[in-house]
Amino acid sequence: MDDLTLLTELNRDEPLAGPAELRPARDRLLAAAAAERPPTGLANLASQPAGLANPSTRIANPSARIASSATSLASSADPRRLAAGTAGTTTAGSTTAATSRRRWRLTAAAGVTVSVAAGIAAVLVLGPTAPIGGKPPVAQADARGVLHAAAVAAVRQPDLHPRPNQFIYLRTVDAEAGQPARTRQVWLSVDGRRDGLVDDRGGDRFVLPGCPNGRQPDRDKQDRVIPEQSHECVATPAYRTDLPTTADAMLAWLRQNAGGKPGDINALGKGILDLAGAAYLPPRSLGALFEAASRLDGMQVIPDVADGAGRHGVGVAWLRDGTRMTLIFDRNTHAFLGTRYTYKESSNGPDLASGTALTRVAVVNRPGQQP
């Protein structure tokens, strides 16, 4: 089997759409056709077809589909926002004040008393450690505890308060079992209006086009901007001020945006992962995210597990069809470190694993700038 043949298998299980699924698209075409009768002076429409005026080319990706609000972004840029560049960086997983397991229990029970987080913690409603009406399995109860702690740790982090014209810098390390780790750096526009950048393995770069003023310039095949040609777009801010800040609302949001069957732990877990590792959430939302996760059934604790960069921590995992996805948190600070995915290629084969690690989150002034 050659590589092209193997490629034909990738996502091959995507079924062919039937008439019902295609109906909305067909109806839009017919509506456009009906609008053109009688057909006069059509030739000049070619450069700006009516279809592009429709804003529905958005992706239904859980993290991208929520309507973003430019106004909430503006209001988030308060005086506490950081001055330029490096001053505003933090390192995911680096130790701040060590928080012991015992301490977070106390903290969760007593309410967060640390001054910076006091106002925030009032918004984050911490749930009970065990669900009401029955004892969960020990591992599951522990998983809830870890996620509680992660929620508390999240809201105690300072908000980086990026300005709209800045960029969120994320550095991730991916490791496939037995292969050298690969580093990816991503610069995401805070307000989604500016061009971002991806750097794979130190050099393989491409631009993530931003969406200024609702229109995006067309680009040619070499990724160069074509003058005076543009199409409609919707900005996708990397600083997610549009997300819920309470566990209840976050849980509802996750459920609403999850794919798969209702309540599918895997689908919900993907939503959590996508938010935890692919954007910058204000501390309140990140806390709400982990707190929401603590309320899901089907999570187990993994006492010791390594992320994609080899950092050990405590894991919270869900299982699916013999595979296991683990969210990993620093054992002391409960900061989110990364993930580990364990699977088998055959029922009697060895366990294989791949990992990701979020090794740096920072705010910088321009794409390509190192924090």
Add this chain to the structure above:
Amino acid sequence: MNRASPELTPAPAQPPAPDAVTVTVTDAGIIAASRDEPERFAELFDRHAARIHRYVARRLGRDAAGDIVAETFLVAFGKRDRYDPAVAGARPWLFGIATNLIGQHRRDEVRRYRLQLALPAEPVEESPADRVAAGVSAQAVRRPLAEAVGALSPGDRDVLLLIAWEQFSYDEVAAALGIPVGTVRSRLNRARSRVRAALGGSDPTSPHDLPLEEHSRWMT
């Protein structure tokens, strides 16, 4: 026509070569007719939309595919007066438009490949029997494959996937993407060499032929 790869059987995505079936109007014929009768453009939709939908769904996910298919045909409809009537089949033209629209979702596409790396598959898993069959080796390399595809430059990816998934010829890719055939070749070469490298060597052939332990070593 230059077939991209002789061992690939071109799947007739699409109706019938126009001259093979006498009653069938060519795509170009439909497009011409739609100048005076705009709603006839829907015939073009009925011929091509399902296949384009599937292609987009494979790249961006099903939720996005419906919108992009709709946009593709609206754009095509708007440009139909500029269609070259000498080109009987409109498939490359339509896929080219769809590819441009996909390009507006690059971040989502890359994220999708990344997610595939990290995550258990959606419930639409193949049955064990299917996996034992031809899917096994592909399943085994799905993760490095997805990663490699996600890491390609967008232009290289466009070429590679039109050829691998839609069995486009070099000429068709060139027409679809508006690039010279030579560029198609160089992009394809680059893309394939990267994919091969990601698969762990210059020859990723037949991992499923290897013994199991060998197989897993190969995997890593």
